[in-house]
Amino acid sequence: MSKFTRLGNQLYTGKKSIDFVGRRWTWYAISAVVIVAAIVGLSVRGLNMSLEFTGGTQYTVTVSGSADQPLADKVRTSVGNTGVEAAADPTVTTAGAHNLIIQIKSVSTTENNTVLKAIKSTTGATTDDISQDHVGASWGKEVATKAVQGLIVFLIAVTVFIAMYTRQWKMSVAALVALAHDVIITVGIYALVGFEVSPATVTGFLTILGFSLYDTVVVFDKIKENTKNLRATKRSFAAACNLAVNQTLVRSINTSIVALIPVAAILWVSAVQLGTSTLKDLALALFVGMAAGAYSSIFIATPLFVQLKSREKDVVDSERRAAQRAKQADPYAHVPSFAEGMEVDDNGEPPAEANAPEEHAFRGRTAPQTRGPVRDSGAAGRPQPSRQTRSKRGK
Incomplete structure (x- = not known):
């Protein structure tokens, strides 16, 4: 975590x-x-689509025993095997401890009697135990x-x-x-x-x-x-x-x-x-x-x-400003340095490739070209200014 x-x-x-x-x-x-x-x-x-959208017939069956899932599966198989095309894929759900709800598409009177017969034979319910509701397509x-x-x-x-x-x-x-x-x-x-x-x-x-x-x-x-x-x-x-x-x-x-x-x-x-x-x-x-x-x-x-x-x-x-910032050069992006164990040439200087800037470092910035060797400055021997109190200045 x-x-x-x-x-x-x-x-x-x-x-x-x-x-x-x-x-x-x-x-x-x-x-x-x-x-x-x-x-x-x-x-x-x-x-x-369900019965609420297409219309059809819904049977509510009250059984004497427990309306559990195995019984619902048996009813689904029994109704589906009746040969009625509208009942080939019924929806069977449990409702409470003793009720089953069976939904099929719209059927004729003869087909309805065939489905009722299958429900009664599987659940043991009588005609009084079964209620029907018809949902119209409209x-x-x-x-x-x-x-x-x-x-x-x-x-x-x-x-x-x-x-x-x-x-x-x-x-x-x-x-x-x-x-x-x-x-x-x-x-x-x-x-x-x-x-x-x-x-x-x-x-x-x-x-x-x-x-x-x-x-x-x-x-x-x-x-x-x-x-x-x-x-x-x-x-x-x-x-x-x-x-x-x-x-x-x-x-x-x-x-x-x-x-x-x-x-x-x-x-x-x-x-x-x-x-x-x-x-x-x-x-x-x-x-x-x-x-x-x-x-x-x-x-x-x-x-x-x-x-x-x-x-x-x-x-x-x-986007343009971000691209410009990425391309800006920094003269101090790479400062050559000497490390112990580094190879030197005949004059005691590091090889040229040791001072070459790494292009993948410093996000593409490059160091300026050298114009000559570093020499002692002539200003080294000049007297340097010192800070004095105001009362002694100009004397």
Whole structure:
């Protein structure tokens, strides 16, 4: 832990630095590969929308014994093997100690009777123990529309907030690109793994957008502080932004780990131990979105913001000043010295290569050319001035 703390201090002070801004095309390429895979998965497999979005039939079964996960698995297998196409992939969850909830797509009366027969034979329930609820497709479309409207309102509010807080619309653009990056990756992962998209998933999407925005705003706030007076800091705009990312890196890692550990535990319990649960939909969205949000706030948002600002006059001037400072020559950058054991020529002088300046040292500065040997000064024999009291001066 002490090494990690020491590394964090070195990153904050600038003694060590990771070039996030300079290697932005590498990060862009990594994100592009992941996004392309997500889009391919989305286009090939599509999203597995839940009953609330597509409409269908829900059965609530009250059993005499315990409604545990093994019984839910048996019911899922029994209903799926009925040959009814709409019930080929049912969702079965436990609700309390004695209730099972079974969800399938819309079925006809004959298909409904076939599904009921399978449920009764597996659970031992009677007709009075089973209640049915039918969800129309129009209601599902309304839920989907409201979810999209909520997402649009959220994005507009984010744009206005960041623009008012930072007073730079380019920060808003970079933040929105990072948010889009997180949403596309999360949706693509959902399509690839085949998890059901439910209203809980929409809640998870909105949560991860808030988490990603929070992390991005912290980095942008540090950028705003570092770039407040570039002349005084003697750094270029890109270097100041890169320093801001390094200064917040340890904090971002710690925050992400602390947030991901409980979400990973919920995902494991809901997906592996419970088999199927609404917690699974929420946990997957949170886990993937938080991981993608931590990545985008570090590797996408800041490099993109620097790229958007690269043509502004103040930024160009800061880059030019930094380049000029790096090229300035220092006549005292290399002072030849003699060390014991050094080889000497016939005149007792060090060889010429011993006095040659090292180009890789002193950041490219060079020593002036010598004009001749050093001789004794004629001023050595002159009387030197001495300090006297005012009363004795001029006498």
